[in-house]
Amino acid sequence: MAKKHAAEMVERSMAFAPYFDQEPPQVPVIGLIADQSSSIAYELDAMAVFKSRPGYLVVHISGCSCWPCAGTTTQWHCHTIGGVVQVIRNNPEFSALIHKVHEKGW
Numbered sequence: 001m002a003k004k005h006a007a008e009m010v011e012r013s014m015a016f017a018p019y020f021d022q023e024p025p026q027v028p029v030i031g032l033i034a035d036q037s038s039s040i041a042y043e044l045d046a047m048a049v050f051k052s053r054p055g056y057l058v059v060h061i062s063g064c065s066c067w068p069c070a071g072t073t074t075q076w077h078c079h080t081i082g083g084v085v086q087v088i089r090n091n092p093e094f095s096a097l098i099h100k101v102h103e104k105g106w
Helices: 002-015 081-089 096-103
Strands: 029-037 043-052 056-064 072-078
Touching: 029 096, 043 081, 043 096, 056 081, 072 081, 081 096
Parallel strands: none
Antiparallel strands: 029 043, 043 056, 056 072
């Protein structure tokens, strides 16, 4: 049973590339709510909010698009919408993401 669960997590995470290219999600991800990219040529920089079980998973990725293994992934598992908003506010370059997730109705 555990192998099947792990395989499902990997399969779902691959559908949300590039957010889980460097590392798998900390918790099971149900779907993407919204994302925002500040990437420029050869430089990956993006943040996304996923619905997870339970709560939400906020993921920030950065690095060189040519060398994905040289980048970083930071994940925050939030149990409330307020927690998600706080994470985004702590990363002001992604402030528009707050509006995007509200537009999606969470």
